[in-house]
Amino acid sequence: MSYDKELYQQVILDHNRKPRNFRAIENASHSCHGVNPLCGDDITVYLNVNEDGGTIDELSFQGSGCAISKASTSLMTTFLKGRSVEEARRIKEEFHKMILGNLDPEKEEHHLGKLVLFAGIREYPSRTKCASLAWHTLVGALDKKFDGVSTE
Amino acid sequence: MPDTSASVAGNVLDVEKIRADFPILSQSVRGKPLVYLDNAATTHKPSAVIERVRNFDAEEYGTVRRGTYKLSERATQLYEEARRNVADFVGAEKSGEIVFTSGTTQAINLVAHSFGKRFVNAGDEIIISNIEHHANTVPWQVLCQERGANLKVIPVNDDGELMMEEYAKLLSSKTRMVAVNHVSNALGTINPVKKITEQAHAAGARVLIDGAQSAPHIKLDVQDIGCDFYTFSGHKMYGPSGIGGVYGKREVWEEMPPYVTGGDMIMQVTLEKTTYAKPPARFEAGTPPITQVIGLSAAIDYLNEIGMEKIADYENSLLEYGTRLFQEIDEVRIIGNARRKASIISFFSDAVHSHDMVHFLDEDGVACRGGHHCAQPTMIRYGVPATTRASMAFYNKPEELDALAESVKKCIRFFS
Structure with a gap:
């Protein structure tokens, strides 16, 4: 199959088919609704942040979108669980730089772990927002943006 | 017997002659001939313009x-x-x-x-x-x-x-x-x-x-x-x-x-x-x-x-041909089956989100639109987040719809 293996890797396809942490958290300490108005992707991210340690104890999402946006959100929830809010924000910045092509994970230091799977997005400017919606929404939740966030 | 692509082409318009009027159509995308099917978004210009x-x-x-x-x-x-x-x-x-x-x-x-x-x-x-x-x-x-x-x-x-x-x-x-x-x-x-x-x-x-x-x-x-x-x-x-x-x-x-x-x-x-x-x-x-x-x-x-009547006749034949092709793909549902239609086929598949679909079509040189088409109330009415849309012009050929249908089937297999 000549299809773009760089972008649609098995892990991404797997998270698309079986998204992890795909549920709402009742009485979540933080949550946010995020949309991509250009394509209609629509997700809600839920978090429970431990007030003492500032760590993310629980993280989940619900919504609809393309494989890239679904897999990106699903992987984000598995990757950030147990990490500190500060760390999550730093990883968001690095992730964003990577998908815009401003951070080369093969040459520069980073804390992205398995999230480097999404590095191929930089070749497709029209898809960067699919991958970044989850992270914008996460930050919206942490910043208590009750009106939701948008990629535009 | 369904029409073959050859019998649809050329019965009302000399499509190859028309295509020669549109310089942009002769290019390749990712090594494949461009199949431009986003005419409802914007159309290309003939040399005369x-x-x-x-x-x-x-x-x-x-x-x-x-x-x-x-x-x-x-x-x-x-x-x-x-x-x-x-x-x-x-x-x-x-x-x-x-x-x-x-x-x-x-x-x-x-x-x-x-x-x-x-x-x-x-x-x-x-x-x-x-x-x-x-x-x-x-x-x-x-x-x-x-x-x-x-x-x-x-x-x-x-x-x-x-x-x-x-x-x-x-x-x-x-x-x-x-x-x-x-x-x-x-x-x-x-x-x-x-x-x-x-x-x-x-x-x-x-x-x-x-x-x-x-x-x-x-x-x-x-x-x-x-x-x-x-x-x-x-x-x-x-x-x-x-x-x-x-x-x-x-x-x-x-x-x-x-x-x-x-x-x-x-x-x-x-x-x-x-x-x-x-x-x-x-x-x-x-x-x-x-x-x-x-x-x-x-x-x-x-x-x-060229004549608007001829254009309409030819585009209708493309629509009929394309509709039959899509009716044969089980995983795909056409959204919009009005008795009177212009040459637009909007379709939905549970297997693949339309943005992934158009990404894969593009890999085959096929340009289609995926999304809500600036018609969100319509998407809500039909209970779909988005559709993939092929919109045809009189410079399109039935062979291009064959290419589209093949690419759609390949994409569905990949995601299933």
């Missing part, structure tokens, strides 16, 4: 309706000849009934603001349909909010057709405007605009028809339809972007106040007071997109030379 625009800018360009020197007089004459050409194309009686705008969006905003300011008051009603582009939804929503009026919506059946018996019930003495499209950009439905207009007029309401999708596909006759306004976009009918317009009945234009104000739309200006020019100048403030108007007129000449 590209050359006309180039020659006009190189040899004839000048300001219009201002200068008293030769170059300006010539440009003004060509500009007004273009208006006449557009008027004839849509079937208007008088050339002054055509107002140029940047496109359909601005055309509808112009009518909503200007007509609304003069004729829409608290408690009045505006009727749109459930299958409108956002450009024919949002301006009326905003107008209703501003004026304290109410927006009513004609429902659609499962095939994507307006429910005319429900429409009849929505009409009343409160209805000021009925604004519907001639062809739905998301589904391809051709609406019965003449009947819609007759019923609206019987209730005392005015009618705007959004013709953005119909102008390139159907022979137009605004006088036969009887509508009060008819809007269109140049870039969807093989002309330049940034130009379009709206036909309006002379007597309705006369009653309407300006929308954008400034130079060129005035009769006389003192520091205390301004009197306005007669239509169409009243609605064309500022220097218009002169070159684009000339380009639009060249596009109309090109379409007239």
Whole structure:
């Protein structure tokens, strides 16, 4: 199959088919609704942040979108669980730089772990927002943006 | 026996000859021949338009309706000849009934603001349909909010057709405007605009028809339809972007106040007071997109030379052929199966989100649109987040629909 293996890797396809942490958290300490108005992707991210340690104890999402946006959100929830809010924000910045092509994970230091799977997005400017919606929404939740966030 | 691609091609149009008129179509994308099927978003330009625009800018360009020197007089004459050409194309009686705008969006905003300011008051009603582009939804929503009026919506059946018996019930003495499209950009439905207009007029309401999708596909006759306004976009009918317009009945234009104000739309200006020019100048403030108007007129000449009836016949054969191909793909559901349709196939698959679909189609050189097509209320009505849309023009070949269908099947296999 000549299809773009760089972008649609098995892990991404797997998270698309079986998204992890795909549920709402009742009485979540933080949550946010995020949309991509250009394509209609629509997700809600839920978090429970431990007030003492500032760590993310629980993280989940619900919504609809393309494989890239679904897999990106699903992987984000598995990757950030147990990490500190500060760390999550730093990883968001690095992730964003990577998908815009401003951070080369093969040459520069980073804390992205398995999230480097999404590095191929930089070749497709029209898809960067699919991958970044989850992270914008996460930050919206942490910043208590009750009106939701948008990629535009 | 289903038609083979070869028997569809060439029965009404010499498509290879036509394709030679469109330089952009001969390119490759990712090593494969470009299959351009996003014509409902924008169409490509024949050499006749590209050359006309180039020659006009190189040899004839000048300001219009201002200068008293030769170059300006010539440009003004060509500009007004273009208006006449557009008027004839849509079937208007008088050339002054055509107002140029940047496109359909601005055309509808112009009518909503200007007509609304003069004729829409608290408690009045505006009727749109459930299958409108956002450009024919949002301006009326905003107008209703501003004026304290109410927006009513004609429902659609499962095939994507307006429910005319429900429409009849929505009409009343409160209805000021009925604004519907001639062809739905998301589904391809051709609406019965003449009947819609007759019923609206019987209730005392005015009618705007959004013709953005119909102008390139159907022979137009605004006088036969009887509508009060008819809007269109140049870039969807093989002309330049940034130009379009709206036909309006002379007597309705006369009653309407300006929308954008400034130079060129005035009769006389003192520091205390301004009197306005007669239509169409009243609605064309500022220097218009002169070159684009000339380009639009060249596009109309090109379409007239081929003939809109022939174009419609050929595109219908493409639609039938493509529809059969998609009916054979089990994992795909066509959204919009109206009895009368323009050459648009909008489809949905549970297996693949439309953005992933169009990404994979692009890998095969096939350009389709995925998303809500600026028609979110339509997507909500059919319970889908988005569709993939193939919209065909008379320069498309049946073989290109074969390529599309193969690519769609391959993509579904990949994601399943």
